Amino acid sequence: MGAGHAHPLHLPGTSPVHRLAPQVKVLTAFLVVCCVVATPREAFGTFGGYLVLLAAVWAVAAIPPGWIGRRALIELPFVVLAVLLPFAQGGERLDVAGLSLSIDGLLAGWNIIVKGTLGVLTSLTLAATTSPRDLLLGLQRLRVPATITTIATLMLRYVEVIIGEARRMRIARISRGHDPRLLWQAGAVARSVGSLFLRSYERGERVHLAMLARGFTGAMPVLAEAPVTRREWALGLLPVGIALALVVGAWWAA
Amino acid sequence: MSTPSLHVSGLTFSYPDGSRALDGIDLAVAPGERVALLGPNGAGKTTLVLQLNGVLRATSGEVEIGGLAVGSQTLREIRRRVGIVFQDPDDQLFMPTVAEDVAFGPANFGLRGPDLDARAHAALATVDMTDHADCSPMHLSYGQRRRVALATVLACDPEVLVLDEPSSNLDPVARRELADVLLRLERTMLMVTHDLPYALQLCPRSIVLDRGQVVADGPTRELLSDGDLLARHRLELPYGFTLAVD
Known part of the structure; x- marks a missing residue:
């Protein structure tokens, strides 16, 4: 059910990711972002793992990484603060190319940038594979x-x-x-x-x-109820499983 | 005589600021009748229309739709029985797709599943818009949007169809296409319009409203050929038109 017109953040397609029920995708994106946020900031490898996971989804959904990359630039104004942190923060310092940087500030800045970027990329992946109309339908079915x-x-x-x-x-x-x-x-x-x-x-x-x-009483009628099979849920929540394994692994290693 | 589809008796209505918009309206419309509601701007036409489905409530007097009086207990059924097509289709069409918008009304009135689909499909077929079911209303022409707005109301299967300025902003072809659709419908119809030739084409009977009162009620051709009557109530035929009673 397409809205019949293109949206700048939506890349219409017929891949398995596109065909997945919207409520499954919304829930998956939300839980993956939760895992990213819960990851300790020093677990550099784990963040790489998340990126590989996202790249795998892009490959299945046939989304060119450049397409996502251009839209991820929206994040730029928000990372200014993160860039300032290594200069502003106190504590132990490190000299890089003549600049004195706070180690704590570097880590705090990294934390904001990496988690923010992964969050933006996850949201963009959801938006690219789900039309705005379906997103709403997904939220409605999740009892928002x-x-x-x-x-x-x-x-x-x-x-x-x-x-x-x-x-x-x-x-x-x-x-x-x-x-x-x-x-x-x-x-x-x-x-x-x-x-x-x-x-x-x-x-x-x-x-x-x-x-x-036309008889509106305050609640929108749910017009399209489509049952989701267990297999679809399992398949859709697969990235959550992987993200969960990554975050647990990171904490265990720490 | 069978129960009139629309029966209004002694209807008066004053806005909260005290201005009297309707002043003792009496009228009856028989089932299947098509009636034009004419009158200058500010005559009370829209106010009268909003009384019919209980959005505005009479100061005194009564409105009955198919024998059912408008009141707080009957509001839901009244709104199913009175279908209003508003002037600006963008006010009426608010869902992301045409099909969902057409299904909105009947779903509110309790229809679900295949019945709902069938009703929406039939309404779209009536206005020749089946091919655009999955389009966004934004991407339709104005004439198409007007017809979809009509479908959203027809899908509720109303007893009385009320049209507010149906021909406004339509190009000549869209205007004619809408007339073709309206003439095919066998429903009681009340059409508010300034487009007098349209009234003549579609409605055998007309009612002229001015300053909240019914000042004329009769065959459309007869009323429109009465130059004095038209002039008294700020109505006139477009340039170059004259009418003769046959």
């Missing part, structure tokens, strides 16, 4: 509170409507000689954002009205 899945469903649909509206407002502004690059014209942009908020709010009320008119 209805309010959250309803909000997410509406967001998925209306974000494009709102972007379209913002685009039309922008075109109408620049058609009347507005140049948003000039600082003193920022006021018009701010007012547009305000009016976009009001329009979206009013649309929200109209959507709610239209939902009520």
Whole structure:
């Protein structure tokens, strides 16, 4: 069940990973990330193990590593802090190429970067193999509170409507000689954002009205229930088993 | 006479600020009848429509759908019986795919499994949109979205179909295609519109509403050829159109 259009984070395909039930994939991704987070930061080999595990999934799902790599750049703004830590932190120090670095800070920075990157890569793998629509279905089947899945469903649909509206407002502004690059014209942009908020709010009320008119009582009906076989669960949770073995091994070694 | 599909008696409604939007409305629509609801902006047309399914509640007076009075106990059944197609299809279509949106209403009214699928499929077939079942509403043309919005309501199998400005923003072909679909439906229909030729084409009977009151009720051709009546209530035929009573 495709949403019928491409999403920048979704790579449509027919691999066994793509065909897996979404709730299995969501749970697997979540548990693998838990294992990554629970790994001691000095267990360098174990983190390599996780990367091999992810690479194996990419191979099965036919996702080019470069495709994932480009999308993982989103993480960059968040690692700035991690880069500063070796300079800022106190304790024992190490001289590298004339720079005095804190060992504790290096480890703390490494900890953030490696766990963050593995988390981002896992999420991207989930997003690449599961359409946004299926992700919601997976969350709904995992009994995530209805309010959250309803909000997410509406967001998925209306974000494009709102972007379209913002685009039309922008075109109408620049058609009347507005140049948003000039600082003193920022006021018009701010007012547009305000009016976009009001329009979206009013649309929200109209959507709610239209939902009520079709008998909405506060809970979304689950439209597609598909039973998942034991074999599918076992296959889908295989990466969790491997990750669990890795994290237990790391603690045992420590 | 059989029970009217829609029966409104002595309906008045005031908004919380005290402004009176509806002022003693009486009307009855027989099963299978197609009626146009005409009137200038601010006449109370939309307010009247929202009374029919209990979204707004009358200050006094009564609304009955197929003999069932609108009240807090009957709200669920009333909303199944009254299907409203809103003016902006983007307000109505909120699910990621067309098929899910069409299934939303009947699922709320308790349909599940094969029955639900069959109902959704039949509704999409009625509006000729079966091929687009798995599309996102975002990727349909405006005319297609309008027809899907109609399907989402038809899937609830309503007793009364209410259309708010069905022809607005449609190109001539989409407008005609929608008319073809609407003429095929054998349902009680109340159509709110400013598009007088559309009213003439689709609805044998018209009601003119102004300042919250019914000011005219009769055969559409007769009302639309009464220039004085139209002028008094800020209605007029498009440029170049004249009508004669046959």
